[in-house]
Every structure is written in C-alpha cells, then in structure tokens.
Amino acid sequence: MSNDTIENNKLFIWNLHWNVRWQELKEFFWQWGEVAYASVALDRESNRSRGFGFVTFVNSEDAEKAKVEANEQELEGRPMYIDFARAREDEENGEEQQSE
Numbered sequence: 001m002s003n004d005t006i007e008n009n010k011l012f013i014w015n016l017h018w019n020v021r022w023q024e025l026k027e028f029f030w031q032w033g034e035v036a037y038a039s040v041a042l043d044r045e046s047n048r049s050r051g052f053g054f055v056t057f058v059n060s061e062d063a064e065k066a067k068v069e070a071n072e073q074e075l076e077g078r079p080m081y082i083d084f085a086r087a088r089e090d091e092e093n094g095e096e097q098q099s100e
Contacts (some may be wrong), residue, residue, distance in 0.1 A: 018077035033062025
C-alpha cells in the first residue's frame, strides 16, 4: 500500500485538547456510526498527548459523515479538525491504543 493512499474509513483528527484520550474519541465519534478503533498519539517521554489521533469506522459512509459534521466541533473546549488518514507502512510509535 502506498503512503499516498487515503483510507476511506479512517479519520485523522488534530488540534485535540491534551486531556483527550482514545476512550473519549471513540465515545464522541460513535454518534456517526460504529467505531472500530480509536487512538491518540502520545509523547514517548512525557506520555502527554501530542494533540492528534485517529478514529476508524466500520464503514466508509459513517466516516465521511463524521468528517463533514464533526469538523470544527469542540471536544474538551477545543475545535477539532478532521481529514481522511493516509496509509502508512509502519504504525505510529507512541500511540495510545484501545485495548479490546
């Protein structure tokens, strides 16, 4: 898979408040459809949020709807910005991942 490939059901969310964790992302985005996976990138040394994360929906239609409707909505008092994630060959190190 190329690094330029857009993943149709995975969203990249940035400008997250430092206190937001994957559980809050998953719960917030559930209103647009079934969320399969949520993660927040953490700094390796401080274990503090890096201000961005990912939400993967079970289907692409829900992801598209969430991308449009949730963009610029506030979570923990900060507006989030959303776009489709681009595929990466290696996983992001330091992500706080849900454990289900």
